[in-house]
Amino acid sequence: GENVEQHPSTLSVQEGDSAVIKCTYSDSASNYFPWYKQELGKRPQLIIDIRSNVGEKKDQRIAVTLNKTAKHFSLHITETQPEDSAVYFCAARAAGNKLTFGGGTRVLVKP
Amino acid sequence: DGGITQSPKYLFRKEGQNVTLSCEQNLNHDAMYWYRQDPGQGLRLIYYSQIVNDFQKGDIAEGYSVSREKKESFPLTVTSAQKNPTAFYLCASSIGGTKDIQYFGAGTRLSVL
Numbered sequence: 009g010e011n012v013e014q015h016p017s018t019l020s021v022q023e024g025d026s027a028v029i030k031c032t033y034s035d036s037a038s039n040y041f042p043w044y045k046q047e048l049g050k051r052p053q054l055i056i057d058i059r060s061n062v063g064e065k066k067d068q069r070i071a072v073t074l075n076k077t078a079k080h081f082s083l084h085i086t087e088t089q090p091e092d093s094a095v096y097f098c099a100a101r102a103a104g105n106k107l108t109f110g111g112g113t114r115v116l117v118k119p
Numbered sequence: 120d121g122g123i124t125q126s127p128k129y130l131f132r133k134e135g136q137n138v139t140l141s142c143e144q145n146l147n148h149d150a151m152y153w154y155r156q157d158p159g160q161g162l163r164l165i166y167y168s169q170i171v172n173d174f175q176k177g178d179i180a181e182g183y184s185v186s187r188e189k190k191e192s193f194p195l196t197v198t199s200a201q202k203n204p205t206a207f208y209l210c211a212s213s214i215g216g217t218k219d220i221q222y223f224g225a226g227t228r229l230s231v232l
Contacts, residue, residue, distance in 0.1 A: 009178070014161070040219050051209065051223040052162070097161055105150055105169065105219050106177070109161040 010035040010102045014110025022118055027085040029113045031098035034079070040101040041074060041081050046112075047094045055096075056083070088117045122146045125210050125224035131232050132197065132204055140195045140227045142210035148222075149215030151193035155179060156207040156226075165208075168193055169215060197229065205231050 011034040021027050033041075039060040044052035058065045058072045058081065065072050069088075074081040085092055095114050099107040123144045132138045142151065150169050154162040164177030168187040182201025187193055193212075197204045207228050211221040 012161075017159075042220065044223075051225050053223070054220060057220065101219055104175075105213060105215065106164060106167065107152075107219075107221060109154075109163070111161040112159070 010038060010100055010106075010108040012098060012100050012108045012110040014098050014113055016113060017111065018114045018116070020116045020118060021088050023088060023090060025088055027083075027088055027092070027115055027117075029083045029096055029098070029115075030080060031082070031100075031110050032078075032080040033100040033108075035100070035102040036076075036079065038100040038102045041072070042099050042101075042107070043070075043072060043083050044097045044099070045094045046097065052097060085115075088115075090117050090119055093117045123210060123212055123222055123224035125208075125227050127227060128225070130227055130229045132229060133232050135199045137196055137198050138204075138229070140197070140208055140210075140229070142193045142195065142224060144191055144193075144212045144224075146212060146214075146222070147190070148212035149190070150213045151187070152211040152213075152221065153177075153183070153185065153193070153195045154209045154211065156209060162209060165195065204229055 014031045042057035045055045046052040069086045071084040095112045097112050098110040126141045152167040153165040166185040168174035184196045209226045210224040213221045
């Protein structure tokens with residue numbers, strides 16, 4: 009089955025700096041890659057997603073890039089703010105509608 | 120918030136007891152999912168259902184059971200066979216087919232007495 013690895017597990021950045029989280033996947037048939045943000049004690053919320061026919065997608069301060077050849081995708085957050093502090097999960101979809109999640113990255117934005 | 124309701128928010132299980140976690144959605148979604156989240160870890164798929172009266176095992180189905188008798192409901196039973204049930208359980212739903220965005224409920228935190 010699909011295997012998704014996510015790095016780093018924790019990330020501390022100064023407010024205003026950029027944050028980058030990287031994920032690799034194993035199944036070349038995966039075609040959908042969402043990113044979720046989970047604040048402490050709350051439900052995961054979709055923040056951005058990308059499909060395999062697109063190399064990059066941007067939404068305000070958030071962008072995702074996909075390299076199908078290398079089987080990795082990344083989340084970029086620019087001009088980080090304290091409210092960006094949360095746990096971020098990447099995921100990949102292969103067969104059916106099953107999502108396989110990465111282990112998560114705890115992001116701390118220091119004011 | 121809203122659309123997917125999980126209850127209860129907190130649940131305690133005694134040794135040898137089966138407990139059932141509720142998940143209800145009013146989004147008219149065909150597909151529903153159950154995930155387990157352990158501290159500091161990602162989400163692992165327990166069971167999923169693409170359509171009423173049908174469901175499939177996920178990656179960690181042992182010790183769990185589900186039913187999908189109604190489109191809006193997908194209850195999860197944690198059986199006594201699950202020896203380490205303490206975790207945060209999340210239910211999700213999606214439209215289904217190629218519409219794959221999953222929306223999550225607020226979760227149930229299960230602890231063992």
